Amino acid sequence: MRRLALVNAGELVTCSGGGDPPGLDAIEDGALLAVGGRVAWVGTTKEFRRKGIKVDAVADAHGRLVTPGFVDPHTHLAFAGSREDELERKARGETYSSILRSGGGILRTTRETRRASLRSIAAQSGDRLGQLVRNGVTTVEVKTGYGGDLAGEVKLLRAIRLLGRGGGIDVEATFMGLHATPAGFSAAEYLRYVLGKVLPAISAMQDKPRFSDCFCERGVFTAAECSKYLQASRKAGLALKVHADEFSDSGGASLAAEMGCVSADHLGKSDAEGLREMGKRNVTAVLLPMTSSYSGIGFADAKGIAAAGCTLALGTDLSPNSWVESPQLVMGLACTALRMTPAEALLAFTAGAAKALRRDDVGNLRVGSKADFVIHSLPNHRFLPYRVGGRYVEAVFKEGRRLALNEAS
Numbered sequence: 001m002r003r004l005a006l007v008n009a010g011e012l013v014t015c016s017g018g019g020d021p022p023g024l025d026a027i028e029d030g031a032l033l034a035v036g037g038r039v040a041w042v043g044t045t046k047e048f049r050r051k052g053i054k055v056d057a058v059a060d061a062h063g064r065l066v067t068p069g070f071v072d073p074h075t076h077l078a079f080a081g082s083r084e085d086e087l088e089r090k091a092r093g094e095t096y097s098s099i100l101r102s103g104g105g106i107l108r109t110t111r112e113t114r115r116a117s118l119r120s121i122a123a124q125s126g127d128r129l130g131q132l133v134r135n136g137v138t139t140v141e142v143k144t145g146y147g148g149d150l151a152g153e154v155k156l157l158r159a160i161r162l163l164g165r166g167g168g169i170d171v172e173a174t175f176m177g178l179h180a181t182p183a184g185f186s187a188a189e190y191l192r193y194v195l196g197k198v199l200p201a202i203s204a205m206q207d208k209p210r211f212s213d214c215f216c217e218r219g220v221f222t223a224a225e226c227s228k229y230l231q232a233s234r235k236a237g238l239a240l241k242v243h244a245d246e247f248s249d250s251g252g253a254s255l256a257a258e259m260g261c262v263s264a265d266h267l268g269k270s271d272a273e274g275l276r277e278m279g280k281r282n283v284t285a286v287l288l289p290m291t292s293s294y295s296g297i298g299f300a301d302a303k304g305i306a307a308a309g310c311t312l313a314l315g316t317d318l319s320p321n322s323w324v325e326s327p328q329l330v331m332g333l334a335c336t337a338l339r340m341t342p343a344e345a346l347l348a349f350t351a352g353a354a355k356a357l358r359r360d361d362v363g364n365l366r367v368g369s370k371a372d373f374v375i376h377s378l379p380n381h382r383f384l385p386y387r388v389g390g391r392y393v394e395a396v397f398k399e400g401r402r403l404a405l406n407e408a409s
């Protein structure tokens with residue numbers, strides 16, 4: 001089996017759960033041995049040299065920061081078209097919700113995605129995936145939800161599967177059956193259609209998605225509608241997620257706890273009781289601060305959510321509403337607006353995000369995990385959310401192999 005050594009990491013952050021700051025388990029002058037794509041040993045460069053192990057390749061970090069590859073647990077990156085004019089509409093006083101009500105937003109992306117061919121959607125989305133990889137993402141979740149009907153959702157899922165094969169990184173697919181109500185349906189009619197036709201067909205597919213997600217929000221789908229959808233999804237063998245309380249307290253946090261969701265995402269307006277229930281039921285809280293910025297709404301209370309006992313995860317929420325391809329920007333905002341520490345932000349984009357995808361073999365560099373890591377041209381993890389906007393990702397390794405970043409798209 002192929003052996004790769006990483007040496008001379010000024011700070012090797014393994015996100016293994018211990019150490020100081022808590023959880024980072026950082027090693028000064030760190031080294032790592034990957035065998036067959038998995039982490040086989042972690043320690044200092046000095047210790048590694050003493051062992052005298054023969055390897056096939058060496059990655060020298062030259063004193064720089066090395067972290068696990070980022071895990072992006074929440075994206076809608078599979079779509080066609082764009083909505084850049086919405087920034088002007090918002091500047092003139094329109095809101096996310098009023099744009100949606102006028103047939104824009106998700107409804108417009110659904111029209112554009114339905115018109116596009118599978119090949120075109122895969123090409124446009126592959127470009128976005130490549131940008132994420134350049135910024136250090138090695139595992140990504142991608143949702144459907146712009147299909148509008150059964151054929152559209154199947155086409156999107158196929159596009160996501162193509163991305164998984166072509167992108168060189170792990171792609172987790174989520175069926176987002178309840179995203180917006182297409183024109184010509186009431187919410188209740190569309191729910192019946194999804195439960196009767198779409199969910200059964202999607203969950204019968206050979207490579208069915210692992211997760212099912214829905215948009216629980218005033219004016220979109222109610223907690224009662226989402227509850228029916230999530231129960232049916234669970235019966236169909238999918239693990240559950242929910243877009244909860246982004247714009248208003250819609251009972252999403254309590255619903256996520258009650259249904260035993262893997263994660264509840266957004267949580268900007270959740271009530272304290274719902275968050276405590278989530279903490280008790282071990283529901284991971286996925287925070288998406290760039291989306292709060294793009295939608296012009298308040299930020300989630302990261303400290304309160306953590307105090308309620310929830311593991312925190314961060315994601316880009318890459319979508320036509322908030323076209324964000326940079327984990328570093330998200331971590332910067334998490335530190336400045338949500339008052340998370342750099343260590344908390346990094347953990348939320350690695351181990352915490354992996355938990356939101358029910359994975360423990362990514363988002364950390366423990367022995368046995370995938371050898372997915374990033375060399376940053378930065379001195380330590382505190383710089384990740386601090387010096388942002390330039391290109392500080394030096395090299396990205398997936399399962400012990402260096403990805404060719406110039407060809408990533």
Ligand SMILES: [Zn+2]
Nearest residue numbers: 074076243317
């Ligand atoms: Zn979303």
